[in-house]
Structures are given as structure tokens and as C-alpha cells.
Amino acid sequence: MMGLMFALKIILKSAFRHKTRTLLTMGSVVIALVAFGLLRTVVNAWYAGVAASSATRLVTRNSISLTFPLPMAYKDKIRQVKGVTDVSWGSWFGGIYINEKNFFANFAVDPKSYLKLYPEYLIGPEQKAAFLNDRRGAVAGIKLARRFGWKVGDLVTLKGTVYPVDLDFVIRAIYRGKDKNTDESQFFFHWDYLNESVKKAAPERADEVGFFMEGISGPLLAPAISAQIDSMFKNSLAETLTETEKSFQLSFISMTEALLMVIQLVSFVIIAIIMAVAANTMAMTVRERMGEYAVLKTLGFGGFRIAGLIAGESMVIVMTGCILAIALTYPAAHAFRAQLGDYFPVFNINRRLFIFYAEASLLVGLVAAVFPAWKVIKTPIAEGLRRAG
Amino acid sequence: MQEPKGPIVQIRGLNKSYRRGGQQIPVLEDISFEIAEGEFLALMGPSGSGKTTLLNLIAGIDRANSGSVLVGGVEITSLSENELAHWRALNVGFIFQFYNLIPVLTALENVELPLLLTGLSKTERMEHARAVLELVGLSERMEHYPGQLSGGQQQRVAIARAVVTDPVILVADEPTGDLDRVSAQEVLSLMENLNRQLGKTIVMVTHDPRAASKAHMVRTLDKGILT
Numbered sequence: 365m366m367g368l369m370f371a372l373k374i375i376l377k378s379a380f381r382h383k384t385r386t387l388l389t390m391g392s393v394v395i396a397l398v399a400f401g402l403l404r405t406v407v408n409a410w411y412a413g414v415a416a417s418s419a420t421r422l423v424t425r426n427s428i429s430l431t432f433p434l435p436m437a438y439k440d441k442i443r444q445v446k447g448v449t450d451v452s453w454g455s456w457f458g459g460i461y462i463n464e465k466n467f468f469a470n471f472a473v474d475p476k477s478y479l480k481l482y483p484e485y486l487i488g489p490e491q492k493a494a495f496l497n498d499r500r501g502a503v504a505g506i507k508l509a510r511r512f513g514w515k516v517g518d519l520v521t522l523k524g525t526v527y528p529v530d531l532d533f534v535i536r537a538i539y540r541g542k543d544k545n546t547d548e549s550q551f552f553f554h555w556d557y558l559n560e561s562v563k564k565a566a567p568e569r570a571d572e573v574g575f576f577m578e579g580i581s582g583p584l585l586a587p588a589i590s591a592q593i594d595s596m597f598k599n600s601l602a603e604t605l606t607e608t609e610k611s612f613q614l615s616f617i618s619m620t621e622a623l624l625m626v627i628q629l630v631s632f633v634i635i636a637i638i639m640a641v642a643a644n645t646m647a648m649t650v651r652e653r654m655g656e657y658a659v660l661k662t663l664g665f666g667g668f669r670i671a672g673l674i675a676g677e678s679m680v681i682v683m684t685g686c687i688l689a690i691a692l693t694y695p696a697a698h699a700f701r702a703q704l705g706d707y708f709p710v711f712n713i714n715r716r717l718f719i720f721y722a723e724a725s726l727l728v729g730l731v732a733a734v735f736p737a738w739k740v741i742k743t744p745i746a747e748g749l750r751r752a753g
Numbered sequence: 754m755q756e757p758k759g760p761i762v763q764i765r766g767l768n769k770s771y772r773r774g775g776q777q778i779p780v781l782e783d784i785s786f787e788i789a790e791g792e793f794l795a796l797m798g799p800s801g802s803g804k805t806t807l808l809n810l811i812a813g814i815d816r817a818n819s820g821s822v823l824v825g826g827v828e829i830t831s832l833s834e835n836e837l838a839h840w841r842a843l844n845v846g847f848i849f850q851f852y853n854l855i856p857v858l859t860a861l862e863n864v865e866l867p868l869l870l871t872g873l874s875k876t877e878r879m880e881h882a883r884a885v886l887e888l889v890g891l892s893e894r895m896e897h898y899p900g901q902l903s904g905g906q907q908q909r910v911a912i913a914r915a916v917v918t919d920p921v922i923l924v925a926d927e928p929t930g931d932l933d934r935v936s937a938q939e940v941l942s943l944m945e946n947l948n949r950q951l952g953k954t955i956v957m958v959t960h961d962p963r964a965a966s967k968a969h970m971v972r973t974l975d976k977g978i979l980t
Contacts, residue, residue: 367875367878370862370865370869373858373862374855374857374858377858378857381857656855656856659849659853659855660855660866661814662812662814662841662847663847663866663867663870663914664839664840664841664842664843664867664870665838665842665870666838666839667834744815745809745814745815746806746814746815749849749853
């Protein structure tokens with residue numbers, strides 16, 4: 365058995381014999397893995413709403429499309445369905461803060477029932493009471509408040525786009541998410557306030573909501589309750605489509621599924637590219653050192669030992685790149701979040717990603733070494749020695 | 754000079770040819786000869802005469818088309834690749850024209866390299882390697898890398914690497930071919946000492962008549978035929 369320390373010494377010294385090439389290869393591995401990590405995190409961010417959805421919440425919307433409203437009067441009928449414990453409602457306001465660049469999600473909701481249905485939005489009791497008691501009050505997520513420097517008591521005006529009204533709000537509360545999957549960049553206000561304003565500006569659109577949310581007594585009841593709600597409004601002017609919150613979120617994602625597929629595909633193409641880069645480096649290295657390997661074979665080193673040296677060198681280069689990539693993923697994600705956080709309110713690095721980095725690097729390191737090692741083993745010693753010197 | 758003993762190498766009916774462009778090119782034809790233990794043999798001949806090929810066959814780093822090569826009582830033509838590698842590690846020391854040291858290893862580490870296959874402990878390996886480097890006059894250069902040594906010094910490290918396992922036979926392919934006159938003389942003196950004082954059997958391929966003059970016996974190859 366070749367001395368392990370001696371082998372390690374040869375591997376480390378050989379790996380850095382061409383420093384520029386080795387560093388460039390490591391750099392390629394780092395860039396590729398970090399890019400892979402960011403792309404995978406983008407995909408996860410897309411699914412953040414799905415991950416945060418509850419199995420005991422249903423969403424009822426107009427069966428034609430989410431852009432068509434439902435009569436407010438449905439609320440009482442829905443409440444009577446057996447298994448429904450809570451009913452809340454809301455409308456997408458789509459308001460603009462100062463200009464279009466400052467996009468964020470803003471909803472008119474029934475505050476009391478909404479906060480009961482969504483316990484993951486954590487608000488202090490004083491702020492909660494202030495919000496519930498002020499019809500012009502609004503709640504902003506902590507990330508959103510930080511983005512615009514809002515504090516409790518600040519005045520905020522949103523220009524209506526879906527509704528022909530501009531609304532003035534007082535920030536009464538700032539919420540935090542219960543866990544990392546909770547979106548902390550949303551804005552909620554009283555549906556009654558919106559409805560009153562709409563009654564004046566466009567009375568024909570008053571007393572309508574965008575969606576109802578139902579709390580149910582158990583996840584197993586979801587199909588039956590959904591069917592019952594929808595059957596109640598069958599053949600009405602506004603037929604409904606009720607689904608679990610998860611299905612509701614997934615229906616949004618399905619609109620961009622092709623894009624997600626492309627991102628996923630690109631992320632795996634990146635792994636294939638680093639495999640090619642590492643394999644190219646090892647092929648060049650082995651071609652240059654064919655004479656040295658022939659000398660080792662001459663001295664009695666067998667194919668297995670020489671393959672071990674080549675694989676070891678490949679692994680050193682790729683795994684060093686992997687470690688650097690792990691170290692750089694958080695700063696890269698931070699920079700990404702700073703630039704694109706408005707579009708990805710939940711952008712968290714999943715630590716399982718690093719296990720994938722290690723697995724992918726192991727695979728790349730080994731695959732990159734296979735062909736060069738095979739080439740060395742198959743090349744006759746006499747032929748290899750002709751390349752030495 | 755020690756008196757040559759019985760044959761350490763016995764070659765019978767050795768044939769070797771290469772295939773080039775669909776044609777079989779003969780390199781060695783029906784070679785038969787013996788090398789006595791403790792012999793210092795020089796193989797001479799023009800370029801392409803098959804000297805290096807014959808040396809490679811004796812050293813077990815190439816395969817003959819037919820014939821027998823018996824070294825130290827072992828029929829090496831019948832050994833598998835792995836067996837042959839193991840046999841080389843224990844029985845053959847190699848000296849190349851261009852030294853062929855591993856550039857990322859120090860002189861001491863280069864000499865230690867073949868000992869990794871012997872099962873010796875780290876301490877034993879270091880003792881052997883140091884002793885041999887002292888023998889070739891490089892005790893002051895043990896921690897130097899090949900790039901920090903002259904050609905003659907590198908060849909002496911290569912000789913130390915060749916003898917450190919105490920092999921049955923030393924094979925040298927143009928050992929002075931890349932050296933200046935003084936260094937060549939030093940290397941040849943060293944090989945002569947190894948043969949005289951330690952009784953090492955040496956087979957040396959050379960173009961250089963001065964180098965050949967150090968040998969006990971000179972055989973010439975011409976167009977694959979030994980004379």
C-alpha cells in the first residue's frame with residue numbers, strides 16, 4: 365500500500381503545479397456551483413407560497429378567473445357549510461406606492477377573520493388592536509417596512525390600479541413571519557375601507573370580493589367541502605372554484621411552469637459544464653504528465669495506484685472549488701436578495717443545497733478522472749516513456 | 754572487478770515487431786543470449802537497431818511477440834501486468850537518459866518513491882533513501898527539487914532511486930546521453946563502482962564509446978540482430 369501521506373503529498377503538489385490552470389478550474393467550479401445554488405433557490409422561492417400554505421385552508425374564487433369578482437353575499441352561505449370553521453375574504457388591490465418600480469403585494473382583507481386564519485403573521489397585541497380599531501390602518505411585513513423605511517404611525521398612499529380609487533393609510537402594525545417560508549413583504553388593510561371608497565367612485569363594483577378563504581376542521585374534509593361550496597353556486601352568475609391553498613398557489617406557479625422548467629434544466633446543464641471543464645483540465649494534465657506516469661509504472665506502480673493519484677488530484681481541485689462555493693453562496697445570495705428581493709420576498713438558502721454541492725463535486729471529480737486514468741493505464745510504458753524527458 | 758557468476762538473464766529466440774500502417778516491422782529477430790550475474794554489459798548499435806526495445810524487454814516494460822526472457826530465474830514473459838509491475842518493483846532498477854525524476858518531489862522523496870512498494874516503514878524508507886543518496890554523493894542535496902539540481906546531480910539521484918530497492922539488475926538507457934563530459938564521467942564512475950563494489954548487474958544502452966569502455970562486455974545490435 366502506497367504511503368497515504370506520501371500519496372497525498374504528491375496529489376497536493378501536483379494539483380497546484382499549474383497554478384493558473386488549477387485556479388481557473390476551481391473558479392469555474394465555484395461560479396458554476398454558486399450559479400446552480402442561486403438558480404435552485406430561485407425555483408424554491410417560486411414555490412415558497414406553496415411551502416407556506418396550510419392544509420386546513422381553502423380558497424374560493426370565481427371559476428372563470430381570479431380577475432372576476434364574487435358577491436360578498438356568498439360569505440354567509442359558505443359559513444353554513446359543515447366543516448367550515450372560519451371564513452375570511454379579500455381583494456387584490458394592486459396599488460402603486462409612489463411609482464410602479466415600488467411593486468409589492470397589497471390586499472384588502474377582513475382584518476379580524478384574516479389574522480385568525482393566518483396565525484403565521486406575528487403582530488404584537490398592541491399593534492394588532494390598533495390595526496383592528498383603525499379603518500384606515502394597515503399592516504406591513506417587516507421586509508417591506510425596512511425597504512421603504514416605514515414605521516408604525518407613518519402615512520402611506522397607494523394609487524389604485526384595479527379600482528379607481530387612491531387610498532391613504534396609517535401603518536398601525538408591522539408583522540414578522542412565524543418561519544422563514546412566510547412572506548414578510550406584504551401589505552394588508554381593511555376591506556371595508558376599500559369597499560366604502562369603491563361605493564363612491566364605482567358603485568357597480570361595490571360589495572364584491574376577489575376571493576374567500578375558509579378555515580376547515582381537518583385536511584381530509586377539503587375535497588368534500590370544496591365540492592359542496594362550488595355546488596351551492598352552480599348555475600349562478602358567479603360560479604366558484606374552491607381548492608386547497610396549496611392548489612391555489614400551484615395554479616399561479618403553473619402559469620410560469622415552462623420558465624421554471626428552463627431554469628431547472630439550466631441548473632443541471634451547469635453541472636454538466638463543470639464536468640466538462642474539470643475533465644478537460646485533467647485530460648490536459650495527464651497528457652502533459654504521461655511520461656511521469658510511465659516512470660511510475662516502470663517503477664512498479666500499478667494502474668490502480670496511478671488511477672488513485674489522478675482521481676485524487678481531480679478531487680482536490682473540484683472539492684476545493686466546492687468548499688469555496690459553499691463559503692460564497694451566502695454572500696452571493698445576499699447580493700442577489702439585495703438586487704431582486706422585491707421579486708423574491710422569500711429567498712432562503714436551503715442547507716440541503718450544500719449536500720448536493722458535495723455530491724455533485726464528488727461525481728464531477730470522479731467522472732473527470734475516469735477517462736484520463738483509463739488512458740494512462742492503457743498507454744504502454746514504452747510509449748509513455750517516449751513522452752518523458 | 755568481481756568475477757561474473759552464472760547467468761542472471763537468459764534470453765531465447767526473442768522476436769519483437771511493431772505494426773505500422775498495416776505493416777509488421779521487425780525490430781528484434783531471434784535474439785538469444787545470456788548475461789551473467791555481476792556483469793556490466795553495454796548494448797551498442799545505430800539508431801533504430803532495437804537496443805532500447807531489447808532493454809525494455811529485459812526490464813519487463815514491453816512484451817515480446819515470441820521467445821523467452823528469464824531474469825533471476827523468473828520467466829517474465831508469462832507474468833500478468835500486475836505481476837510484472839510487482840516484479841519490476843522488486844527486481845529492476847531503471848536509469849533513463851533524461852533522469853525522469855518527479856519534479857514535485859525532493860531528491861530524498863524521489864529516492865523514497867520505489868520503497869513505497871516494499872512494505873518498509875516510513876523510518877526505514879528514510880534510512881535507506883538517505884544512505885543511498887550519501888552513496889551517490891548527494892547528502893547535501895537531499896531536500897533539493899530536481900529543478901534545483903544540475904543534470905549530473907539529477908542523474909545521480911536517478912541512480913540512487915534505481916538502486917535503493919537493491920534490485921537484481923540495473924538497466925540504463927543512454928545514461929550519459931544528456932550530460933556534459935564531466936558529469937557523464939562522474940555518472941559512469943558511479944555505475945562502475947556499483948558494479949564493482951556492490952556486484953550489481955548492469956545492462957546499459959549507449960551510443961558513446963567512452964561509456965561502453967566502462968563495461969566488461971559490449972554487444973552490438975544492427976537491424977534487430979545481435980552480434
